[in-house]
Structures are given as structure tokens and as C-alpha cells.
Amino acid sequence: MAATLPVFVPERRSWRRTVSGLPGMQLIVPTVVVLLLVLAIVGPLIAPDALVYRSDILSALAPPSSTHWLGTDEQGRDVFWRIIAGAQSSLLSAVAIVTGFSFVGVLVATLATLGGKWADEVLMRVVDAALAFPPIIFALGVAAALGPSLNSAIIAMILTGWPVTARVLRGVMKETMSQPFVENARVLGVSRTRLMLRHVLPNSLDVLVVKWAGDVGNTILILGGLSFVGVGAQPPSAEWGAMVTSAKGVIATAWWAAFTPGIAIAITATAFGLLGDILQVRFNPALRKR
Amino acid sequence: MTSNPRRSRTIARTAILTVPLVASMLTACTAGGSSSGGGGGGDASGGSSSIVVAFKHEFNTMDPLRSDYAQTNMVDNVLYEPLVKFDAKNNMVGSLATEFKLAPDAKSIAFTLRDNVTFHDGTPLTAKDVKFSLDRYVRLGQGIASQLQGYASTTVVDDKHVVLNLKAPNAFFINGIANVYILEADMVSKNAGSDDSQGWLQSHEAGTGPYQGTGTSSADGTTVTRYDKYWGFDDKRPTQMVFRRIDESATERDELKAGNVDIAFGVSAVDAAALKDQQNVDVAFLKTSGQTQLFFNTSTGATANPQIREGLRLAFDYAGGFQKILNSNGTIASGTVSDAFTCRPENSTPSAQDKDKARQLLAGLGSQALELRYQSVDSVQTQLATLFQSNLKDLGVTVNLVPIAFPDYLKTLSNPATIPSMMLLNDYILTPDPGASLDKLYNSKNIGSTNKGAYSNSKVDELLAQARTIADSGKRCDLYKQVEAQVSQDSVSANLYQVTFPVGYRKGLQGIVFDWSATPMSFFNVRVG
Numbered sequence: 001m002a003a004t005l006p007v008f009v010p011e012r013r014s015w016r017r018t019v020s021g022l023p024g025m026q027l028i029v030p031t032v033v034v035l036l037l038v039l040a041i042v043g044p045l046i047a048p049d050a051l052v053y054r055s056d057i058l059s060a061l062a063p064p065s066s067t068h069w070l071g072t073d074e075q076g077r078d079v080f081w082r083i084i085a086g087a088q089s090s091l092l093s094a095v096a097i098v099t100g101f102s103f104v105g106v107l108v109a110t111l112a113t114l115g116g117k118w119a120d121e122v123l124m125r126v127v128d129a130a131l132a133f134p135p136i137i138f139a140l141g142v143a144a145a146l147g148p149s150l151n152s153a154i155i156a157m158i159l160t161g162w163p164v165t166a167r168v169l170r171g172v173m174k175e176t177m178s179q180p181f182v183e184n185a186r187v188l189g190v191s192r193t194r195l196m197l198r199h200v201l202p203n204s205l206d207v208l209v210v211k212w213a214g215d216v217g218n219t220i221l222i223l224g225g226l227s228f229v230g231v232g233a234q235p236p237s238a239e240w241g242a243m244v245t246s247a248k249g250v251i252a253t254a255w256w257a258a259f260t261p262g263i264a265i266a267i268t269a270t271a272f273g274l275l276g277d278i279l280q281v282r283f284n285p286a287l288r289k290r
Numbered sequence: 291m292t293s294n295p296r297r298s299r300t301i302a303r304t305a306i307l308t309v310p311l312v313a314s315m316l317t318a319c320t321a322g323g324s325s326s327g328g329g330g331g332g333d334a335s336g337g338s339s340s341i342v343v344a345f346k347h348e349f350n351t352m353d354p355l356r357s358d359y360a361q362t363n364m365v366d367n368v369l370y371e372p373l374v375k376f377d378a379k380n381n382m383v384g385s386l387a388t389e390f391k392l393a394p395d396a397k398s399i400a401f402t403l404r405d406n407v408t409f410h411d412g413t414p415l416t417a418k419d420v421k422f423s424l425d426r427y428v429r430l431g432q433g434i435a436s437q438l439q440g441y442a443s444t445t446v447v448d449d450k451h452v453v454l455n456l457k458a459p460n461a462f463f464i465n466g467i468a469n470v471y472i473l474e475a476d477m478v479s480k481n482a483g484s485d486d487s488q489g490w491l492q493s494h495e496a497g498t499g500p501y502q503g504t505g506t507s508s509a510d511g512t513t514v515t516r517y518d519k520y521w522g523f524d525d526k527r528p529t530q531m532v533f534r535r536i537d538e539s540a541t542e543r544d545e546l547k548a549g550n551v552d553i554a555f556g557v558s559a560v561d562a563a564a565l566k567d568q569q570n571v572d573v574a575f576l577k578t579s580g581q582t583q584l585f586f587n588t589s590t591g592a593t594a595n596p597q598i599r600e601g602l603r604l605a606f607d608y609a610g611g612f613q614k615i616l617n618s619n620g621t622i623a624s625g626t627v628s629d630a631f632t633c634r635p636e637n638s639t640p641s642a643q644d645k646d647k648a649r650q651l652l653a654g655l656g657s658q659a660l661e662l663r664y665q666s667v668d669s670v671q672t673q674l675a676t677l678f679q680s681n682l683k684d685l686g687v688t689v690n691l692v693p694i695a696f697p698d699y700l701k702t703l704s705n706p707a708t709i710p711s712m713m714l715l716n717d718y719i720l721t722p723d724p725g726a727s728l729d730k731l732y733n734s735k736n737i738g739s740t741n742k743g744a745y746s747n748s749k750v751d752e753l754l755a756q757a758r759t760i761a762d763s764g765k766r767c768d769l770y771k772q773v774e775a776q777v778s779q780d781s782v783s784a785n786l787y788q789v790t791f792p793v794g795y796r797k798g799l800q801g802i803v804f805d806w807s808a809t810p811m812s813f814f815n816v817r818v819g
Contacts, residue, residue, distance in 0.1 A: 055680035057610035074615070075676055148666070148693050230666045235676040235691050246676075249558050249669045252540060 026278050032271045039084065040091040047085035051078040053236045061254040071256040073247055075236075079257060083264050086238030091268060093154055093239070094219040098212055100158035105165025106201075106208070112166070113173040114196055124170070130163040136222065143231035150239060153223060153232040161215070168211065172204045179203075206283045214276030217269035224265050240265050339818045340530040341799070344542045346556030348509045349535060353491035354471035355426070356433040360809060364555075365512055365533055367808040370471035370497035373401055373420065374464070376806040380632060380722035382464070386415060386472055386498065392761050396459035399467070403450045407521045409474040410495070410502040417452040420444060422475035424454070430486055437466030437726075459759040461766060462726035468807065469720055471497065500527055500814065510535040526800075526817040546571055546794045553802070553816070554794040558669065559617040562792030573794050574802045575619045576810040579630040580718040580789035582623070582674065584662075588782055589706040589737075589744035592658055599781035601651030602660075602712070604644040605681050606784060615673045620790030626774040627724050628788040630804070633767040635775045641785050649685050659688040663710035666693035674786065675714050706737060706744035713742065716789050718809055725766060728773050729754050732782065743782045750776050 056076030064071045070079040112123040142156035176182060182199050190199070224241025226232035228248075233239035235246065240261040247257035349361045354370050357363040373387040384390065389402040407415040421444035427435045440460045445453040456463055474496040481490035493507035500522065501514035511533040534551070536542045542554040543561040547568055557565070562573045586593040586602065593599055608622050621629060625638040660682075664675040679689045694702075694710070702708040719727040730736055733754050734746035750773050757769040778785075791810035795802050801815030808814075 053680070054683065055607075055677050057607060057614045057677055060614040074673055075680065076614075230693060234666075234693065235672060236679060246669075246672065249539065250560050252543075252564055253560055 029271055029274045029278055032267070033275050036087065036091055036268055036271060037095075040087040040095075043084040043087040047081040048078075051081045052085045052238055053077070061250060061257065063254070064256055070260045071254065073243070073257045074250055074254070075246075077236075079243075079260055082238040082243060083240065083261055086240050086243060086261070087264075089150060089233060089237060089239040090220060090223065090241070090265070091216075093150060094216050094223055097154055097157045097161065097219050097223070098215045100154070101161030102165050102208060102212060102215075104158065104162035105169055106205075108162065108166035109169035109173055110196060110201065112170045113177065113200070114192055120170075123166070127163045127166050130160075131167070133160070135160040136225070139222070139226060140229070140231060143226055148231045148234060150227075150233040150237065153226045156226070156231075157219060157222060161219070165208065165211065169204060169208060172207050173200055176200045176204045210276050210280040210283060212276075213272050213279055217272035217276070220265060220269050220272070339528045340532065341528045341552040341796075341816070341818070342532045342534055342550065343553045343813065344534055344536040344545060344551040344555055345511070346535070346537050346539075346542075349507070349511055349533065350509065351488075351492040352495055352503065352507055352512065353488055354434065354473065354497075355430055355488065355491070357469065357471060358433045358436065363808050364813065365514065366471055366495075366497070367499075368501040368514060368531070368813050369495045369499045369503060370473070371499050372468050372470055372807070373403075373472065375468050376722050378803070378805075380806075382468065386420075390464070392461065392464055394761055396461045396759055396761050397456050399454045399456075399464050401452050401454070403452065404521065405450070407498050408519055409477065409498050410517055411474070411477060412519070413474055413476065415472070415498055416449040417444075417446040418449075419472055419475045420452045421446055422478070423473045424470065426473070426478070426486060427470065430488070434470055437469050437720075438463075439466075461758055461761055462723070462729060465721035465723045465726055473497065500524075501531065524817070526819055528816065528818050531813060531816075543794065546796075549796075552796040552799065555791075555811075557792050557794050559619050559790075559792050562794055563617060565794045570797050571794055572797050572802075573792060576791045576793055576802070576804045577620055577628075577630060578718065578789045578791060578804060578810045579628055579720070579722075579806065580716050580809065581628040582671075582786040582789055583715065583717050584678070584784035584786065585713045585715070585717075585742040586781070586783060587706065587709040587711050587744060588780070589746070590709070591711045592655055592660060593711045595654065596781055597651050598655055601648045601655075602682070603641070603781050603784040604648035604651065605685055605687070606641075606678050606786070607643050607681050608641045608786065609643070611674055611677050612787060615670060615677065616787055616790070619792065620788045623785035623787055625785060626777050626783070627719060627728075630788070631719070631722060631724055633724060633770040633774075635771050635778075638778075643681070645685065652682075652685055652687055655687060657688075659690060660711050661690050661692055662712040662714065663692050663694040663699065664714040665696060665699075668716075671714055671716075678714075703740065703742065704738055709742070709744050717742075718789070720806065720809075722806060723763065723766070724770055725754075725757055728770060728777075729758070732773065732777050745777070745780070745782045747776060747780060 054077070059072050059076035060074050062068055062072040068078050068080065070083065073079055073082065108123055108127065112120045139156040139160045142159055143152040146152035146155060177200055182195065185195055185199050223232060224244065227239050227241030228245045230245065233242040235242070243261035244258045247254065251258045345361060345364060347361055350356065350359060351362055352365055352369065353362070354366045357366045371385045373385060374382050374390055375385045377383050384404065386404055386407060387401040388404050391400050393399070401420070403415060403417060409415065424438060424441060424444055428438055428441055440456050440458060440463055442455040442457045445455060447453060477496040478487045478491070481487050481494070483489055494505060495503040500517055500520040502517045504513045504515060506513055513530065513532045516527055516529045536545060536556070539556060539558040539561045542551065542557050543565060545551040546554040546565065562575070565571050565573050586599045588594060588599070593602070612618060612622050622640040624640045625634050627634060662675055662678065664671045666672050675691050679691055682689050699713060702710060730740040731742060732745055732750050733741065734751050737744045737746065753769045753773045757766045760766050793802055793811060798819065800817040802811060803815060804810055805812035805815060
């Protein structure tokens with residue numbers, strides 16, 4: 001009877017176990033993130049259209065009150081409901097951007113890993129070239145060239161975000177390829193494509209999940225920044241960065257109009273940043289032991 | 291629970307990312323820091339005195355060729371002088387010229403130059419400087435050359451007499467001369483280089499004005515000092531003016547409050563209101579010759595229909611916008627030109643909203659969406675555009691707001707098909723005689739260049755052609771009124787508000803008033819004490 005080589009397959013991480021294992025404070029962050037995502041989905045459905053988008057100019061810049069919990073903006077629109085409605089364009093846009101550039105990054109990294117030396121060299125030089133552009137300047141240029149809008153900002157940020165993902169993931173994939181369980185699978189005659197899809201990619205994406213959470217926070221900030229300089233969402237959008245922009249001229253007299261969407265951006269960016277951190281600790285045994 | 295250094299670093303990184311946003315907002319709430327480069331608080335006691343002027347946007351050059359830029363003209367207005375200018379009562383008066391006369395056939399203008407005028411290097415002004423300056427502007431064909439359309443040549447009669455010859459009868463021409471500065475021929479020729487002195491004049495000057503340059507000029511401003519051999523010397527003029535670029539209104543406001551700036555030239559209405567209670571600061575709201583207008587494309591698309599244009603015009607909440615966006619500063623527009631002008635139809639009434647009539651007129655639009663272009667760098671324009679969008683949404687009309695940079699907008703004028711269906715902008719008429727501007731805006735000959743609505747009406751063309759040949763200003767005024775009435779009837783534009791500039795300044799400074807030569811005010815008029 002021929003001897004068979006033992007095949008080591010690493011234990012898959014369980015999301016449920018990861019979350020349930022979070023003690024105390026560390027449960028709050030994922031909860032906040034989930035609440036934000038739920039808000040982004042249902043926010044526009046529950047926010048009254050008239051209070052979010054219709055100008056009531058004679059009620060402009062009313063301070064917080066029982067009628068308008070967070071006051072009104074310079075057009076007399078309710079700031080609270082605009083923040084609720086704007087969660088979609090702010091948060092889901094950020095998720096879409098991160099998903100978009102992650103997809104492109106994974107694709108490039110996979111091709112670089114699978115395609116042999118030449119494909120790897122060519123793709124990595126393309127990545128080097130793309131990384132040479134300052135991302136904010138490049139995003140500004142692309143968004144301006146496409147015409148100022150939220151969609152332009154999303155496209156611009158996808159185009160600027162993928163190289164880092166590709167670079168990081170390619171490194172992880174190369175490392176995974178040298179793992180014994182991959183070597184064993186290769187010896188057993190598993191095809192390159194199957195090897196990639198069943199063994200390398202699933203065991204390399206942990207790092208991407210961690211990066212993804214942090215990226216959402218950063219993306220919300222940059223998206224808000226693009227709207228702030230006028231190349232992102234346009235009036236009457238309730239995108240949070242655009243809200244800060246439109247109220248920046250009255251910040252001395254009506255702080256609530258710019259400050260509250262600013263706080264929403266800060267909370268969301270922080271929550272996703274912390275989530276990334278928590279996931280990193282959970283997924284990295286070396287960190288977990290500390 | 292033990293602390294995790296890596297987690298702490300990540301938290302710190304997250305905080306670093308989020309703090310700037312919040313901090314940038316809070317910065318606006320705090321007093322501006324100490325200034326650098328400024329004169330630091332004007333000494334308004336007369337004698338030796340220096341004032342610091344805060345202005346907005348990039349200062350590109352001091353070359354009077356580009357005095358069509360507000361920032362350039364702001365400085366050039368005290369370094370250079372034109373042949374004639376307008377006084378506070380809208381009368382044309384001499385500046386470098388003491389006498390001027392439009393020929394009865396409106397084909398030439400004769401000027402007698404003032405005695406005892408010297409350029410800043412001591413060279414006396416002569417007729418050849420006038421010829422050199424006008425020829426240079428026309429040769430370069432940019433900027434202020436637009437005020438010299440129809441110029442043929444200059445005849446130097448002698449050192450003190452000069453005649454400007456026009457290609458065709460043009461009674462509008464002399465008004466444009468009030469915006470054209472005279473340069474020292476020899477000095478500029480000597481530094482001509484390969485670009486006709488444009489590079490040299492970027493940071494040097496060759497004028498006759500009450501101030502002279504110091505050779506220190508950058509995108510962030512410049513400094514000028516009083517020229518004590520100026521023909522109209524007045525020791526109450528500040529001895530030095532420092533022009534300092536500050537783009538943020540809140541920073542200008544705080545620098546003024548802190549005493550680091552003496553005149554804040556770009557504060558918003560809201561920040562100006564916040565300055566009103568300051569002990570050492572006054573605020574003036576200068577009504578200008580400009581008007582905020584919504585120009586319609588009268589030749590292409592839905593707005594080619596006069597009924598739709600009228601409906602759009604009636605949809606806007608003028609009173610609400612005036613009260614809440616303009617803080618009730620200025621006036622609601624009541625015609626095609628602002629009430630800074632005397633040549634206006636007598637029965638002009640302020641623009642007003644009429645929702646019912648607007649709804650009726652706009653019914654023909656169906657579900658067609660419109661596009662409104664505006665300059666998003668101007669927060670007031672953004673607010674007005676947003677209000678207009680909401681007003682029309684109330685009437686079932688969808689309007690998409692699309693920002694556009696002003697140079698890009700100017701390019702759209704080359705083809706009526708590319709002109710935005712609606713364009714919101716502040717339009718300025720630079721002289722009390724609106725003839726040249728009415729001609730540029732509404733004469734069908736100017737479709738493809740300066741006619742902002744691609745508007746064509748043969749009656750208007752005839753009236754303007756007639757006005758061009760009449761030397762008598764009173765008779766021309768009657769024709770202008772007819773042009774304005776017709777343009778208004780055709781709803782070429784929605785006339786929103788007279789443009790009013792808030793200016794904050796140190797108490798004790800005088801001469802903070804509207805002036806035709808530089809919008810909204812001329813530093814030529816500023817006095818201390």
C-alpha cells in the first residue's frame with residue numbers, strides 16, 4: 001500500500017466565534033458598525049423627503065430644538081434627518097469603493113501570483129507606477145475630469161485604491177504559496193487554478209478583511225474631503241462631506257450645521273478603524289498572545 | 291485586560307485621520323493666529339501709516355493688461371491711472387486727461403493731458419505714452435483689450451494732445467477708456483523681453499498713480515508705498531499698503547478682530563455681521579454695479595421657449611433668498627441692470643415669486659429635467675442654486691446642479707448649443723454708461739462671444755446700433771431704457787440681486803466706498819485719520 005502524504009489544511013476562522021469571543025468594549029465596535037450599516041440601508045427610507053431635500057429658507061440655521069433635534073442648515077433643512085439620509089451616500093459609497101478597489105486588487109494580485117515571473121514583473125511595475133501618483137491629487141484630477149459628482153468621486157477612488165491592495169495581497173499570496181499545505185496540494189497534482197481558488201486565496205484574504213475595515217474608515221474621510229473641495233456629491237445631496245462643505249461658511253454662527261455631520265464622519269471612521277484593529281488582533285495569533 | 295501596543299497605535303492612527311476634520315471645523319471658531327508678512331494693524335493716526343489689506347484669491351500679475359482681474363485691478367488702481375474716470379455721481383471726469391471730447395460723428399476722441407504728471411521714475415507723462423499703452427493692449431489682444439474694441443489708432447498731436455481714432459462711429463468707446471491704464475513707454479519698452487513686457491510687469495510697475503511698487507510681488511500679494519511726487523498728493527493717504535491674500539472669510543474676520551489686518555476685503559455677509567459688535571471695527575456693505583443673474587440659453591433647448599423662461603423666472607423665492615442667504619444686504623433686482631445705474635426703465639419693480647403663474651407656464655416642460663450651472667467656489671451662488679432647485683422641485687420641475695469654473699463657462703459661449711440652459715453668475719457692468727455692456731450681452735452680433743444667452747432680437751440690435759452713433763449721452767440713455775425693457779420682456783435672464791460686498795475695516799479709515807474703477811472699492815480713495 002502506497003504511503004500517502006498528510007495534507008494539512010488550516011482551520012477556517014469562524015466569524016461567529018470571532019465576534020462572540022469579543023469581550024466587553026470590543027463588542028461595542030462591531031455593534032456600532034452594524035448599526036451604521038443598517039442606518040445606511042434604511043436611513044433614506046425613513047427620512048422624510050421634505051425635511052431632507054426641500055429648502056425651507058425662512059427656517060434656515062435654526063438652532064437645535066424639539067422640532068429640529070440637530071437644528072437646520074442654511075437652506076432650512078433638518079440636519080438630523082439629513083445625517084440619517086446621508087448615511088447611505090456616505091457609508092455605502094465608501095463600502096462600494098472599498099469593494100471595488102479590493103476586487104481589482106485581488107484580481108491583479110491573483111494574476112501576478114498565478115501568471116509566472118513575467119506577468120508578476122509587468123503587473124508589479126504597473127502597480128509601482130500607479131503608486132507613484134499621490135492618491136488624493138490623482139482622485140481630485142480624475143473626479144474633476146469626469147465632472148463633479150458622487151459617482152465621479154467613487155470611480156476616482158476605486159482607481160486610486162487598488163494598487164495598495166494588489167501589492168499587499170500579492171505578498172501574502174506568495175507567502176501562502178510557500179506554505180507546506182500548498183506544497184502538499186501541489187505534489188498531489190492539484191491544478192494551479194484550483195490551488196489558487198481553494199487553497200491560496202481563501203487563506204490569504206484574512207489580511208484583506210482587516211485592511212477592508214480600516215479602508216472603509218479612511219475612504220469615508222477621503223470621500224468627505226472630495227465633497228468638501230467640491231468634486232464629490234453635489235447639492236442637494238445629504239452626503240456628510242457635502243453637508244460640512246455647505247455649512248462651513250456659517251460655522252461661527254451655526255456650529256450644528258457643520259459640526260454634527262463632521263461628528264458622524266468621525267464616529268464612522270473611528271468605528272471602522274477600530275473594527276479593523278480588532279479583526280487584526282483576532283486574526284493574527286502573534287498579536288492575540290500579547 | 292492588558293493593553294495592546296499595536297492596537298494603541300492603530301487607535302492613534304485612526305484619531306490622526308479623524309482629528310483634522312474636526313480640527314478644521316473648530317479652527318474656524320477660534321481666533322486667527324499671529325500673522326506674518328503683514329504690517330500689523332494700521333496706524334490710523336495720519337503721518338506715517340501703513341495698512342494691511344486682506345483679499346481673496348490668487349494675485350497673478352501687476353501687468354495692467356490683466357486689470358480685468360479684480361485682484362490685479364485692486365493693486366493697479368493705485369499704481370496706474372486712466373485718461374478719464376467716473377466720479378461718485380456717475381459723471382465722467384479727467385484723470386490723466388484734463389479735457390476730452392468725443393467728435394460729433396463719434397469716430398474719434400481728443401484728449402488734453404494733465405501737466406506735471408510724472409511716472410514713478412520721474413519721467414514726465416507725454417502723448418507717446420498714451421499711444422504706446424493702447425497699442426500694446428490691442429497688440430496683445432487679451433484682458434483689458436476687450437475694452438478697446440473698435441480702436442483703430444492713436445494720433446500724437448504734440449506732447450500734451452492726443453487723438454484716439456475709431457474704426458467706426460462708437461459712442462460706447464470712451465467709457466471703456468476709463469478702465470485702461472497708461473504705462474511709461476520707455477521703461478516698458480526697455481524691459482520688453484520676448485513677451486512684450488508681460489513677464490517684467492508681473493512684479494514691476496511703470497505707472498503714475500499715488501503709490502509705487504516695491505518689486506516684491508507673489509501670488510499671495512504685494513506691498514506698495516506712497517509716491518510723494520504724485521500730482522494729486524494727499525498726505526492723508528497711508529504711506530504704505532500691504533495686500534495680503536487670505537482666502538478664508540473666517541480667517542479674514544479674525545485677523546481683523548486681532549488687529550493684524552486693517553481692511554478685510556472678502557468677508558462673507560455672515561462674518562461681516564459677526565464683526566458689527568467689535569469696538570475698533572466698522573463694516574460697510576458696498577452696493578456695486580453688479581447683479582446676480584440667471585442667464586437662460588434663449589436659442590437652444592427648453593429655455594428657448596420664452597414662456598418657460600418666464601415660468602422659471604417666477605419660480606424663484608427672491609424674498610426668502612434675500613432675507614436668509616444675503617442677510618438682507620443689498621436689494622432685490624428690479625431690472626436688467628442694477629440700480630447703481632440711472633439709465634433704467636422708470637416702472638421697474640423688484641423681481642418676485644409667483645408660484646401659480648410659474649406652475650402654469652412650466653406645465654409645458656413635462657418631465658424634462660433642466661441643468662443649472664453655477665460656480666461652486668462662491669458659497670452664496672451655491673445656496674441660491676440650491677434654493678432655486680428646491681423651488682422648482684416644489685413645482686414638479688427637476689433641476690440638476692452642475693458646478694462649472696468660470697473659464698470653462700466662457701468657453702461654452704462660443705457655440706449657442708453649448709451654452710448652459712441656465713447659468714447663475716454675478717455680472718458686472720464696469721461703467722455708469724451701460725451701452726457697451728448692453729451691446730456685449732444682448733446684441734445678436736455677439737452671439738458666439740459675449741452674448742451670454744445667445745439672445746437675438748432685431749429690435750434690440752437696431753436700438754443698440756442707433757445708440758452707438760449718438761454722442762449725446764441723454765439720448766443714448768433713452769435708447770438704453772428701451773433695450774432693457776425689451777430684454778426684460780423677453781425674459782433673457784432672471785434678475786436676482788444687486789451684488790453687495792461686505793468690507794470690514796479699522797475705525798478711523800476713510801474712503802471705504804463703492805467706486806466704478808475697482809469693484810467693489812478703490813484703495814485710491816482710502817485715507818487715514
